[in-house]
Amino acid sequence: MFPEYDVIVVGAGHAGCEAAAAAANMGSKVLLITMNMQTIAQMSCNPAMGGVAKGQIVREIDALGGQSGLISDRTMIQFRMLNRSKGPAMWSPRCQSDRMLFALDWRQTLEDITLVDFWQDTVKEILIKDGKIRGVKTSLGIEISSKAVVLTNGTFLNGLIHIGEKNFGGGRTGEKAATGITEQLVTLGFETGRMKTGTPPRVDGRSLDYSRMEEQPGDENPGKFSYKETPRLTKQRSCWITYTNTKVHEILKTGFDKSPMFSGRIKGLGPRYCPSVEDKINRFADKDRHQIFVEPEGWTTVEVYVNGFSTSLPEDIQYKAMKEIPGFENVRMFRPGYAIEYDYFPPTQLKLTLETHLIEHLYFAGQINGTTGYEEAACQGLMAGVNAHLKINEQNPLILKRSEAYIGVLIDDLVNKGTEEPYRMFTSRAEYRTLLRQDNADIRLTEKSAALGLADEERLSLVKHKIDQTEKLVEELSREKVFPEEVNDLLAEFETSPIREKTSLLQLLKRPQLTMDHIKRIKPSMASWLESLSTDALEQGEIHIKYDSYIEKERLMVEKMNRMEDLMIVQNFNYDSVSALSFEGREKLKKTRPQTIGQASRISGVSPSDISVLMIHIGR
Incomplete structure (x- = not known):
């Protein structure tokens, strides 16, 4: 078959x-x-x-x-x-x-x-x-x-x-x-x-009063994820923000004795950075409210996701507490929240x-x-x-x-x-x-x-074009210079200090107060050329110019670490034969079987002295 x-x-x-x-x-x-x-x-x-x-x-x-x-x-x-x-x-x-x-x-x-x-x-x-x-x-x-x-x-x-x-x-x-x-x-x-x-309850969006919530619209010029030519949004749906309150918390607390999390029926650990609402109330008892994001589930459905209200309390407690959240007074619930082990x-x-x-x-x-x-x-x-x-x-x-x-x-x-x-x-x-x-x-x-063989020619072509445009941008901004009498009035308008000598546009763009839009006004003759470049190349070039020293510092750190990454450990290395290794380090190394010294250095329980011993044994 x-x-x-x-x-x-x-x-x-x-x-x-x-x-x-x-x-x-x-x-x-x-x-x-x-x-x-x-x-x-x-x-x-x-x-x-x-x-x-x-x-x-x-x-x-x-x-x-x-x-x-x-x-x-x-x-x-x-x-x-x-x-x-x-x-x-x-x-x-x-x-x-x-x-x-x-x-x-x-x-x-x-x-x-x-x-x-x-x-x-x-x-x-x-x-x-x-x-x-x-x-x-x-x-x-x-x-x-x-x-x-x-x-x-x-x-x-x-x-x-x-x-x-x-x-x-x-x-x-x-x-x-x-x-x-x-x-x-x-x-x-x-x-x-x-x-x-x-996961939190799902509710009927038709039963919510959005006038009592804070609107959270999308970006005015929405971006996207893919580097390929996917369509950009021309219309968007808003999300909404509301908050719990002390009354919501008091109702939820009435169900704590039935909570599987507090009663010990749940043995597994949950996500620290996305806790349940009952966990938030318990851990942050000093806070009298917590943020709730009200998120539509699609273009046409009325189903709404209540982000921030993840819970495994009894369904009647969930419903009763939600009704006290501003905008949820007449809420209809599609299904309750639950925990899963x-x-x-x-x-x-x-x-x-x-x-x-x-x-x-x-x-x-x-x-x-x-x-x-x-x-x-x-x-x-x-x-x-x-x-x-x-x-x-x-x-x-x-x-x-x-x-x-x-x-x-x-x-x-x-x-x-x-x-x-x-x-x-x-x-x-x-x-x-x-x-x-x-x-x-x-x-x-x-x-x-x-x-x-995963990325196609279109992807490769797009990224090469972006690199070429970015390099050309940096080169042109480095070459083009302006005099103090040309730009100091504008710099004052932009709330940044004047220049005293001929200065490149690249040096000006390094200032935190200035962006590529300011450069277009400072050098109008370049404006049309700059506008011909892709948005990605302009963003990339500006980031490289502004953060060049930070980027270079990290590159040097990478080079230093890569020297350890290049030191390979043979697959069947006998850690038991290295008596100078700590007991914990030896056990962790045997279990994880790192491929490089760099990887070994990041294993919890392997000490710097263990790494020194290993480097000696592989002939460093």
Whole structure:
């Protein structure tokens, strides 16, 4: 019934979809197995993509030839660039998505890839021979052969949903949990743990009074995620902001004795940076209100997502408390919020390719690795799909350094440090974030993806054109100079100090008070030429000029660290033979099996003295 596949992807969430698309677009014959063909790429939580650091990840996925940015652009209903008041390293694109269109577009995208096949079933077991993957076995008893398997099970592994004192098995509301895989992997020697996440109620937008809320419109000139020529928004839907209050908090507290989180029925740790509303009230008892974002779920639906009100309290308590939120006085609830517990596998059991140490050609991606968020899952899926294809074709893996991408930071953190709570990406996790901006992901990564066959000629052409225009811009601004008598009156108008000698436009643009629009007024003869350049090139050039010293400082730091990254450790290095290593350092090194000295230096529990000893032993 089934041929032998190159790659089987288990699960069709954000990680599974990117994994299947990437492996197939590189030439692998892929089977995508999902429990429900109608929920491919479903946005199980909020209807949005991007955000702080997450937006950078979506742009990196796009630059690598992934699909999330393209699909987000085609299905968004609002776009905002966050943190514009801060430096460009902090700028983060975010969009509100049409939940139904997003999933539909993903399915159509996958169906358009001829090397992707689909099968609706539950995988109960992975098939192994001589320590290497040979396929999967489904709940129907069907054995399907493959050279590699990517597990992207999300919250479905022994998933348990909690609403107040009620709990029942499920991967998300209305869908059953997946059993069998965890138990098998444990018998094979894998460590496992439990994590928890949650979601808020969904309500009827027709029952809300928006006049009592603060409107949050999209950007006046909306941007997009993809570096390709995707359409820009010409109309947008607003989100709205309201707040909880002491009365809401008091009502919620009446349900705390029935809370699965406080009663101990939930054993897994939840996301620290996206806590439930009851957790916020408990942890921040001094605050008399918390922000609520009221987010539409699409262009045409009346369903609304109540962001900031994630809860697992009894449904009657949820409803009663919501009615005290300004604008929610007559609210009608579509479904209550809930918490979900699920199995995950500590990611220290993986290589940097996301292949497991114990089973060759078996890859984990997404929430199975302890992460939270669509974007974090999608980028892992992309990397697992790429590396599964490369491994079965005996090609060198794709491993992104911490200095090359947020994706590199995320995977390096997971593999070397592990996580005991749902891992979420932040700009603060990236020590080279001035280099890893959202505006230059194409410059950083497109060439790599083109070499793999993921980025097409259009992508390569666009990024080369952007680089050429940016270099020409910097060159022209450096060459063009102005005299004090020409510009000092304008500089005074722009509230910046006068110049005393002939000065280049490049030097003027370094001033924080001046932008490219000011340069057009300072040198009108250049205005039409500047307007002929792409918006991306103008933005890129201005950032490089203003932040040149910071960028150069980080580049020097990268060069220093790369010297350690280039010191390879042989795969079967015998750490027990190095008596000078600390006991903890030796155990951590044996478990993680780092590929380089640089990677070893970032493993929690490996000390600087352990690194010095290692460097001596590898002949440094």
